[in-house]
């Protein structure tokens with residue numbers, strides 16, 4: 001039997017780091033190239049889709065329907081927690097607060 | 112375990128789970144003007160991902176993937192097949208979805224690369240020109256690095272370090288093993304494909320012996336004194352396999368220098384050991400086409416600029432995955448997939464007159480320790496100035512002395528990771 005609190009941790013860890021590959025994105029009209037401030041955050045976000053798909057899978061849900069604010073709170077809580085029991089605790093520590101904020105804006109919905 | 116203040120309650124969680132799939136669709140960068148010819152050699156986790164992403168970034172470019180086999184057999188989770196917990200058919204993936212996405216998939220073997228004329232020769236006799244070439248050939252075995260261990264020997268003492276027939280041979284040998292006969296697994300010196308892989312395999316073979324051949328035992332003869340996730344594996348072995356698994360490091364005469372396949376004997380400096388099954392995981396190097404292309408150095412692996420993954424030795428040739436020198440990033444399917452995505456973006460930028468910039472990369476590798484428990488290792492990396500380095504104070508391994516629930520959840524996550532990573536590469 002898996003303890004509920006563990007399941008909770010996993011779901012949250014998965015929820016905060018969902019990412020998309022460019023394949024799944026809506027396409028722009030073919031004018032080259034789109035350069036914006038989100039440039040480097042898109043590259044940073046590439047790591048996330050190694051685990052997080054567009055659809056939920058057991059223990060690793062999709063990132064969707066969350067506000068940027070909630071996402072940032074979760075990511076930053078992972079970073080600050082001394083608990084290392086999920087991969088997300090150990091991953092979040094590798095990013096600056098600003099990177100986490102921009103990842104949250106990249107993936108989250110406007111609140 | 113202390114309760115963390117930020118854990119959602121059950122109701123929050125349910126609404127979170129039911130929230131559905133992608134909602135806010137942000138546009139990705141698309142470089143539609145380039146008609147570049149990009150050739151990718153090797154359709155594994157690195158190459159298949161790269162081809163797919165290149166086509167997405169550059170819809171009007173000509174992306175060709177050269178792969179020797181029409182069906183890919185994945186190594187991750189093949190240790191479960193060896194342990195009798197999974198069918199090899201679950202490891203097989205076709206290239207149909209990659210073809211459907213507009214990638215020109217060619218089943219052929221690349222035999223040579225001419226960097227001056229920028230052409231690739233194929234065994235069928237055709238040749239292909241490229242503007243940029245991406246190599247993801249994986250590993251090749253260093254035959255005879257262990258004396259007597261050549262391709263013929265691997266039919267008797269399987270390596271099973273490339274999944275497929277070798278995986279089946281090792282599984283069948285374990286099934287045929289008499290109760291009371293021992294199994295030997297030899298682990299290679301670093302660097303090699305999948306650093307925790309030999310120890311995951313040892314765990315799952317020991318689990319099989321414990322339930323099916325209780326008088327047999329697995330002995331690991333290691334060319335090293337330290338290995339990935341070592342404290343976690345040692346803890347798991349003491350708990351689950353005290354009578355079925357023994358590890359001998361290099362300083363305990365664990366290094367195998369010679370093998371005698373006919374008697375299934377391995378030779379260390381001071382001892383000759385025979386067993387019913389011998390799994391030799393041999394020393395490795397980059398896939399041979401990398402050597403032909405001139406992108407390997409004296410180590411047998413490929414130095415790269417870790418921002419673009421372009422070879423440091425040959426211009427316009429990029430290398431990703433196991434073949435690269437990317438330490439501290441491990442040679443994993445996760446790394447190969449991520450390096451492919453970073454490289455595809457860099458190549459799209461380069462073909463469109465932009466220069467790629469440094470970023471942050473990560474890796475997560477799960478290993479099974481029992482049929483339903485797993486452990487993990489994580490790393491976060493920067494690639495400033497083209498050199499990979501670990502981000503201090505990030506990453507690390509699962510907690511020691513954790514309860515079974517934590518291990519079981521990592522096993523569930525591992526299975527989901529496999530679904531996602533194979534979908535990323537093969538659709």
Ligand SMILES: Cc1cc2nc3c(=O)[nH]c(=O)nc-3n(C[C@H](O)[C@H](O)[C@H](O)COP(=O)(O)OP(=O)(O)OC[C@H]3O[C@@H](n4cnc5c(N)ncnc54)[C@H](O)[C@@H]3O)c2cc1C
Nearest residue numbers: 153155156157179186187221249305432433443444445447
């Ligand atoms: C037992 C085991 C367990 C593992 N478990 C995990 C795990 O849990 N997690 C994880 O992240 N990683 C795991 N790995 C590691 C993972 O399998 C590799 O890191 C990954 O496959 C590397 O991808 P790649 O693209 O570099 O090479 P590969 O996936 O090996 O792909 C190389 C491809 O290139 C083709 N090729 C080579 N040369 C040519 C040529 N000249 N012409 C045409 N085609 C060519 C080959 O046929 C092959 O399909 C494991 C490995 C093993 C052995």
